[in-house]
Amino acid sequence: MTKVAQIGVGYWGPNLLRNLVNSKECEVKMVADISVERQDYVKSLYPYIDVTSDIRKVMDDSSIDAVIIATPVKTHFDLAMQALDKRKHTLVEKPMATTVAEVNKIADLSKKNKLVAMVGHTFLYNAAVRYLKKLIDSGELGDIRYIYAQRLNLGRIRSDVDALWNLAPHDVSIIQYLLDDPIPISVTRKGMDYVQDGIEDVVFLDITYPNKIIANIHVSWLDPNKVRRMTVVGSNKMVVYDDISENKIAIYDKGIDRMAILGENMDYDHKEFFKYNHRSGDVLLPKIDFKEPLKVEISHFLDCIQNGTKCLTGPEHARNVVEILSV
Numbered sequence: 001m002t003k004v005a006q007i008g009v010g011y012w013g014p015n016l017l018r019n020l021v022n023s024k025e026c027e028v029k030m031v032a033d034i035s036v037e038r039q040d041y042v043k044s045l046y047p048y049i050d051v052t053s054d055i056r057k058v059m060d061d062s063s064i065d066a067v068i069i070a071t072p073v074k075t076h077f078d079l080a081m082q083a084l085d086k087r088k089h090t091l092v093e094k095p096m097a098t099t100v101a102e103v104n105k106i107a108d109l110s111k112k113n114k115l116v117a118m119v120g121h122t123f124l125y126n127a128a129v130r131y132l133k134k135l136i137d138s139g140e141l142g143d144i145r146y147i148y149a150q151r152l153n154l155g156r157i158r159s160d161v162d163a164l165w166n167l168a169p170h171d172v173s174i175i176q177y178l179l180d181d182p183i184p185i186s187v188t189r190k191g192m193d194y195v196q197d198g199i200e201d202v203v204f205l206d207i208t209y210p211n212k213i214i215a216n217i218h219v220s221w222l223d224p225n226k227v228r229r230m231t232v233v234g235s236n237k238m239v240v241y242d243d244i245s246e247n248k249i250a251i252y253d254k255g256i257d258r259m260a261i262l263g264e265n266m267d268y269d270h271k272e273f274f275k276y277n278h279r280s281g282d283v284l285l286p287k288i289d290f291k292e293p294l295k296v297e298i299s300h301f302l303d304c305i306q307n308g309t310k311c312l313t314g315p316e317h318a319r320n321v322v323e324i325l326s327v
């Protein structure tokens with residue numbers, strides 16, 4: 001039984017804590033939050049957990065094997081380094097840190113102390129995203145041409161990070177996962193601050209990958225509609241992954257193929273011998289067995305600790321995400 005502690009129980013932290021408490025593979029020993037209101041919240045729900053305002057109590061408790069960090073982004077690096085230094089496995093919310101140099105330091109320390117360092121890129125533990133990955137890997141979509149993602153809402157505005165750093169870690173992480181973590185050829189961003197000076201509310205991120213694959217990520221907390229959608233266009237089929245739809249994955253048998261002109265030489269390389277056929281076939285809505293992604297994520301973290309399983313969202317994956325976001 002792995003003994004864990006959580007630091008930070010604000011907006012997102014309660015979801016992690018609920019899953020940790022419900023897990024049979026770990027025991028929640030302590031929770032730390034600097035807010036008295038959040039401490040009272042935890043005490044009211046889980047009176048048997050030791051609650052503190054002082055993270056040193058967590059760090060100095062040698063019976064705690066692992067720490068889960070759900071504090072604001074700017075604190076991630078410092079808290080993760082403290083936990084790893086105190087020989088505790090560490091799961092830190094996304095993004096792992098704010099610079100590549102920081103992620104490298106986390107990677108080095110976790111390696112040196114033989115500990116798991118993982119980032120909570122929740123969507124890689126989402127059944128629909130995994131289904132999409134399997135589809136791509138099976139070759140059913142053909143060659144991936146381009147991907148675009150939209151994560152929009154009239155949403156919760158943050159002051160510590162902009163919309164890109166708050167929302168796009170998810171989409172960058174998903175796209176990197178789908179494409180087997182390639183190194184982009186180029187990354188550019190265009191955004192604007194309207195609500196708070198210097199903090200962009202809307203950002204368009206463009207990524208160019210090898211093999212003519214391009215991706216665009218549009219994030220905004222200043223939008224009339226809640227949208228969580230990713231479209232993957234392949235040479236054979238196209239897929240729309242809509243995270244807020246009942247049918248999360250829709251596979252379109254659509255594409256534009258070259259068709260030989262009857263009587264010609266079946267020569268697809270010379271324009272005069274073929275024409276373009278717009279293929280518009282069936283739409284498949286596969287049934288996907290859904291499990292709460294955070295439950296799967298926490299179970300994976302504990303599996304990595306207990307059985308030495310390779311971490312899906314370790315520092316290597318985290319580093320590429322942070323590098324892309326740092327453009």
Ligand SMILES: NC(=O)c1ccc[n+]([C@@H]2O[C@H](COP(=O)([O-])OP(=O)(O)OC[C@H]3O[C@@H](n4cnc5c(N)ncnc54)[C@H](O)[C@@H]3O)[C@@H](O)[C@H]2O)c1
Nearest residue numbers: 008009010011012013033034035038070071073093094122
């Ligand atoms: N995976 C997801 O889908 C998802 C969704 C939302 C947020 N997040 C991530 O979760 C993290 C927290 O986001 P949030 O929206 O819950 O923020 P929040 O501001 O609502 O909560 C942060 C909590 O941390 C506490 N805190 C801050 N500094 C602390 C410190 N040094 N020691 C102890 N407690 C401290 C605060 O008092 C607060 O209760 C962020 O990294 C964010 O990116 C992830």
